[in-house]
Amino acid sequence: MRVGFIGCGNMAKALISGMISSKVISSDSIIASDSYKEGLEKAKKELKINTTLDNKEIVREADIIFLAIKPQFYNSVIEEIAPIIAEEKEKNREIIIVTLAPGHTLEKLEKEFKIPVKIIRTMPNTPAMVGEGMTALCKNNLITENELEYVSSLLKGCGKVEVVSEYMINSVIAVSGSSPAYVFIMIEAMADAAVIHGMPRDKAYIFAAQALLGSAKMLLETGMHPGQLKDMVCSPGGTTIEAVRSLEKTGFRSSIIEAMNDCVEKAKKM
Numbered sequence: 149m150r151v152g153f154i155g156c157g158n159m160a161k162a163l164i165s166g167m168i169s170s171k172v173i174s175s176d177s178i179i180a181s182d183s184y185k186e187g188l189e190k191a192k193k194e195l196k197i198n199t200t201l202d203n204k205e206i207v208r209e210a211d212i213i214f215l216a217i218k219p220q221f222y223n224s225v226i227e228e229i230a231p232i233i234a235e236e237k238e239k240n241r242e243i244i245i246v247t248l249a250p251g252h253t254l255e256k257l258e259k260e261f262k263i264p265v266k267i268i269r270t271m272p273n274t275p276a277m278v279g280e281g282m283t284a285l286c287k288n289n290l291i292t293e294n295e296l297e298y299v300s301s302l303l304k305g306c307g308k309v310e311v312v313s314e315y316m317i318n319s320v321i322a323v324s325g326s327s328p329a330y331v332f333i334m335i336e337a338m339a340d341a342a343v344i345h346g347m348p349r350d351k352a353y354i355f356a357a358q359a360l361l362g363s364a365k366m367l368l369e370t371g372m373h374p375g376q377l378k379d380m381v382c383s384p385g386g387t388t389i390e391a392v393r394s395l396e397k398t399g400f401r402s403s404i405i406e407a408m409n410d411c412v413e414k415a416k417k418m
């Protein structure tokens with residue numbers, strides 16, 4: 149199977165890196181297109197993939213096609229590639245379209261293509277680049293269980309994968325698709341505080357990032373409740389409970405809930 153990417157920006161490069169490093173697919177089986185020529189040439193050099201400036205060539209060459217353009221470009225790209233998909237269908241070639249965009253539901257996508265197309269809707273995140281991504285998938289009725297399994301196996305090369313009902317995708321956008329951005333802000337803030345108290349910045353990033361990584365791993369590996377894990381750090385009369393009190397006073401929890409709520413509302417409107 150050849151895998152194609154239309155759009156070779158941040159998310160495509162993260163997925164391609166994850167897939168190649170985990171060896172679920174070799175770089176010579178990947179072809180990507182992008183309208184930004186210099187960026188595409190850089191990706192070709194770094195990832196050793198095949199590239200083209202022609203989106204239609206991706207349809208002619210690849211069996212599984214990731215639409216890795218921004219949501220606002222979906223309509224024009226679908227209009228461009230749908231006739232080529234129809235031509236390939238006449239040659240008995242089955243093509244699977246994999247989408248990554250908020251707002252483009254399976255129902256909407258089926259209407260946009262105007263011809264019956266096999267579609268898997270996904271929501272990945274950029275930690276895919278280092279094999280620690282989290283991707284949700286759902287499919288339309290034309291996708292077989294084997295096809296879903298195959299696309300899942302590619303994405304497993306980039307981290308964890310969950311098949312979900314489509315109604316959950318908006319929650320996925322907030323909790324894992326967009327959340328690396330909130331986590332990086334938290335790391336920056338933690339590092340700033342450490343710098344205030346004299347730690348060199350390069351060290352501060354390592355300490356903050358490793359604390360987040362370790363905490364996440366602890367939760368996933370022990371299966372313990374996050375509140376229980378928090379309590380294990382808060383010694384009576386100690387330093388941590390002072391920090392927790394301050395976080396509660398300044399609305400840390402509700403700030404995260406509000407931010408994610410805004411994220412879901414935006415996804416619903418797209």
Ligand SMILES: NC(=O)c1ccc[n+]([C@@H]2O[C@H](COP(=O)([O-])OP(=O)(O)OC[C@H]3O[C@@H](n4cnc5c(N)ncnc54)[C@H](OP(=O)(O)O)[C@@H]3O)[C@@H](O)[C@H]2O)c1
Nearest residue numbers: 155156157158159182183184216217218219248249272325
């Ligand atoms: N980034 C994330 O963390 C993340 C997470 C989950 C899902 N996603 C989804 O992944 C998709 C891609 O996002 P991204 O962050 O990777 O965007 P991005 O970095 O902007 O990459 C998209 C690339 O597509 C190119 N492009 C635009 N129109 C095109 C066309 N007609 N044909 C071919 N290439 C075209 C863009 O070139 P120009 O710069 O010249 O426009 C750009 O290089 C989006 O649907 C997004 O919602 C992203």
